[in-house]
Amino acid sequence: MLLSDTQVEHVAQLARLALRPEEKPRLTEQLNAILAYMEQLNEVPTEGIEPTAHVLDLGNVFREDAVQHSLGIEDALANAPETAHHFFVVPRIVE
Amino acid sequence: MTLAAMSLHALHTQLVRGEISALALTEAVLTRLHAVEARVHAYITVIPDLARQQAAAADAAFARGEVASPLQGIPLAIKDNICIHGVRTTCASRILANFVPPYDATVIQRLRQAGAVFVGKANMDEFAMGSSTENSAFGPTHNPWGDLGAVPGGSSGGSAAAVAADACIAALGSDTGGSIRLPAALTGVVGLKPTYGRVSRFGLVAFASSLDQIGPLTKNVRDAALLLQAIAGHDPHDSTSGDVPVPDYSARLEQGVRGLKLGVPREYFVAGMDTPIEQAVRSAIAMFESLGAELVEVSLPHTRYAVATYYILANAEASSNLARYDGVRYGVRTAQASHLLDMYMRTRAEGFGAEVKRRIMLGTYALSAGYYDAYYKKAQQLRTLFRQDFQQAFTQCDALLAPVAPTAAFRLGERLDDPLQMYLADVFTIPVNLAGLPALSLPCGWTAQDLPIGLQIIAPPFREANLLQIAAAFEAATEFHTRKPPLLMDPA
Numbered sequence A: 001m002l003l004s005d006t007q008v009e010h011v012a013q014l015a016r017l018a019l020r021p022e023e024k025p026r027l028t029e030q031l032n033a034i035l036a037y038m039e040q041l042n043e044v045p046t047e048g049i050e051p052t053a054h055v056l057d058l059g060n061v062f063r064e065d066a067v068q069h070s071l072g073i074e075d076a077l078a079n080a081p082e083t084a085h086h087f088f089v090v091p092r093i094v095e
Numbered sequence B: 001m002t003l004a005a006m007s008l009h010a011l012h013t014q015l016v017r018g019e020i021s022a023l024a025l026t027e028a029v030l031t032r033l034h035a036v037e038a039r040v041h042a043y044i045t046v047i048p049d050l051a052r053q054q055a056a057a058a059d060a061a062f063a064r065g066e067v068a069s070p071l072q073g074i075p076l077a078i079k080d081n082i083c084i085h086g087v088r089t090t091c092a093s094r095i096l097a098n099f100v101p102p103y104d105a106t107v108i109q110r111l112r113q114a115g116a117v118f119v120g121k122a123n124m125d126e127f128a129m130g131s132s133t134e135n136s137a138f139g140p141t142h143n144p145w146g147d148l149g150a151v152p153g154g155s156s157g158g159s160a161a162a163v164a165a166d167a168c169i170a171a172l173g174s175d176t177g178g179s180i181r182l183p184a185a186l187t188g189v190v191g192l193k194p195t196y197g198r199v200s201r202f203g204l205v206a207f208a209s210s211l212d213q214i215g216p217l218t219k220n221v222r223d224a225a226l227l228l229q230a231i232a233g234h235d236p237h238d239s240t241s242g243d244v245p246v247p248d249y250s251a252r253l254e255q256g257v258r259g260l261k262l263g264v265p266r267e268y269f270v271a272g273m274d275t276p277i278e279q280a281v282r283s284a285i286a287m288f289e290s291l292g293a294e295l296v297e298v299s300l301p302h303t304r305y306a307v308a309t310y311y312i313l314a315n316a317e318a319s320s321n322l323a324r325y326d327g328v329r330y331g332v333r334t335a336q337a338s339h340l341l342d343m344y345m346r347t348r349a350e351g352f353g354a355e356v357k358r359r360i361m362l363g364t365y366a367l368s369a370g371y372y373d374a375y376y377k378k379a380q381q382l383r384t385l386f387r388q389d390f391q392q393a394f395t396q397c398d399a400l401l402a403p404v405a406p407t408a409a410f411r412l413g414e415r416l417d418d419p420l421q422m423y424l425a426d427v428f429t430i431p432v433n434l435a436g437l438p439a440l441s442l443p444c445g446w447t448a449q450d451l452p453i454g455l456q457i458i459a460p461p462f463r464e465a466n467l468l469q470i471a472a473a474f475e476a477a478t479e480f481h482t483r484k485p486p487l488l489m490d491p492a
Helices: A005-014 A021-043 A073-077 B008-017 B022-040 B048-063 B106-113 B157-164 B181-187 B221-231 B275-290 B303-324 B340-351 B354-367 B373-393 B419-426 B430-435 B464-477
Strands: B043-046 B075-079 B117-122 B170-174 B190-193 B214-218 B261-265 B294-298 B399-403 B439-446 B452-458
Touching: A005 A021, A005 B354, A021 B303, A021 B354, A021 B373, A021 B419, B008 B022, B008 B048, B008 B221, B022 B043, B022 B048, B022 B075, B022 B117, B022 B157, B043 B157, B048 B117, B075 B157, B106 B221, B117 B157, B157 B170, B157 B181, B157 B214, B170 B221, B181 B190, B181 B439, B181 B452, B190 B221, B190 B464, B214 B221, B221 B439, B221 B464, B261 B275, B275 B294, B275 B399, B275 B439, B275 B452, B275 B464, B303 B354, B303 B373, B303 B419, B303 B430, B354 B373, B373 B430, B399 B464, B439 B464, B452 B464
Parallel strands: B075 B117, B075 B170, B261 B294, B261 B399
Antiparallel strands: B043 B117, B170 B214, B190 B214, B190 B439, B399 B452, B439 B452
């Protein structure tokens, strides 16, 4: 077992996913099967090999620091679950 | 042949000559769509009002003698992870069930300028994560072939099934690890995954940003060339789109393959591949030899590590990209939350399906403190080796010929409880995404159960014209692309 129940709980917390108690055993089992399969990468020696983050040779993209057309406030808020006075509303953060 | 069953380029000829109207064509496609949709379920949202409006505009342009492009008046299906301004875009997820984009994706903007007609948003695996289109919050799509009880492949299964069932003329999909090519192969249509950076990703809902690419699914190779032509090119809104000239993709479709060197990677013909698949792909390869191509055996030695490498990288990127679904700015928010963190956790738990959660968990774990080097960095190093494998192979040949998948379409439900088995469907498509290459799938046979078999052609970066030339030569010499799913021929 690469991942214990406690670790699964910890990763779920990091990922902001509330797991139902009945989901956990099956999920832990599936994650462990997949991670075990991924272990085969250890057969490949990769010492000194540059990691590839991106296949294209990318450079910085610059533009003039000028005002351009962008989404209006109404459009930007149109899909929000809750808004007030042109702001996004979230549940209470501080007591 | 009915209008809906015709190809894009044949319809274009009739539209330009005034033999048919775009509106009549759109009505014919909508009629066909409604006749088969209960059995196929290719769409999440059908948009007949917009389609009729666009068709009328196309007809007005034809009447003025204006022809913006071969796409003018052509009804298309758009995968539901590509944003159309004002049209619900769900990514087949509960968490975006009510999302209406306030802008067009760049490909959509280009297709609007080209005069195309959008008939609907096609079904898919949730957030493009899957190989069967069963991971959709709106129910699975059925493969139009066989007994309608097999999966269409995924994740662009709705787009592929819509093309195969004549419920559109052509479609857009997206391909992160095979999501255009696999469903194209499993439903007997043509699917093209362009070079990473060939087509703008602006307005494509992100899954794995270093791998995602939009591409066409069509009834034949020429149609794929026409649709790619309309969407390819640099976009200032996507800094990863390549500033590389776009050639005429239709120019070389009749040039044949005489004198070309085509590589056959030995690692793509291994144990585990179904016999009918191997036979069909091998006879397709022999056909190229008879058409005058020279065959060379090549080696892609890291192929067997593709699935493990991909599911580390793609899931890591996904866990980061999907962090944005927090119930604040868009999407569905949980009804019961006591405080902010509780709201995040419940919203995401209720909004995401099982496969998306599994992948977010794996990606989060692979990126978490203490495991980064063992998983993410290791997989990025493997990615370098995949690129080198292909670079080496392309010193010996112009393009590669390979199977798309080791099996034909599997039964609905068969692999749902075994994620690893599901992932293995992508073993021959994933390496192409890791290396950022263009590749095309086209039909090369059928199994005894009347399920399609796909041939994959892979080319060096930005050589889509080569892919299309090679595929067109095969298509011209065979009849596979002319077959239609028999069960859907009756008007039931």
